Amino acid sequence: xxxxxxxxxxxxxxxxxxxxxxxxxxxxxxxxxxxxxxxxxxxxxxxxxxxxxxxxxxxxxxxxxxxxxxxxxxxxxxxxxxxxxxxxxxxxxxxxxxxxxxxxxxxxxxxxxxxxxxxxxxxxxxxxxxxxxxxxxxxxxxxxxxxxx
Numbered sequence: 001x002x003x004x005x006x007x008x009x010x011x012x013x014x015x016x017x018x019x020x021x022x023x024x025x026x027x028x029x030x031x032x033x034x035x036x037x038x039x040x041x042x043x044x045x046x047x048x049x050x051x052x053x054x055x056x057x058x059x060x061x062x063x064x065x066x067x068x069x070x071x072x073x074x075x076x077x078x079x080x081x082x083x084x085x086x087x088x089x090x091x092x093x094x095x096x097x098x099x100x101x102x103x104x105x106x107x108x109x110x111x112x113x114x115x116x117x118x119x120x121x122x123x124x125x126x127x128x129x130x131x132x133x134x135x136x137x138x139x140x141x142x143x144x145x146x147x148x149x
Contacts, residue, residue: 053101057146060089064142068135071124076131080124083135087117090142102146109145113138 063086070079091114094107102110116138123131 049099053099056089056093057101060086060093061139061142061146063089064135064139067124068132068139071129071132071135074127074129076124076127079131079135080121083120083124087114087121090114106145110142113141113145 063082067079067082067086070076070082090110093102094110094114096102116134120131120134120138123134
């Protein structure tokens with residue numbers, strides 16, 4: 001019985017009540033600071049992820065544009081490497097299952113571009129000037145699909 005009385009007196013102790021109020025106030029203050037910061041961090045992460053997705057498309061576009069320009073300048077080996085990087089990145093984007101940038105319709109429209117890979121790489125390996133027009137055609141086809149125009 002004395003233990004029960006000690007427990008009641010402990011819970012009724014003004015110092016305990018004051019400490020409990022301070023602890024509750026501290027938790028509320030922590031949450032008031034945490035929630036806005038969490039919301040800000042979440043929106044910034046979303047914006048970052050969107051920028052990274054757009055960067056992947058721009059990087060792929062840069063590879064095909066570089067290949068076309070290098071071919072015009074008769075730098076076929078550099079153009080071949082850039083074209084190879086373009087097709088590798090494009091394949092990776094088409095096959096990507098998570099964090100997709102391309103819609104299913106765009107993926108289907110990009111398949112004919114991927115089908116030209118071997119022919120274009122062969123033209124560049126042979127230092128054929130016809131590769132320049134082919135790469136420009138691929139560049140504009142890629143832009144049309146990605147930009148939706």
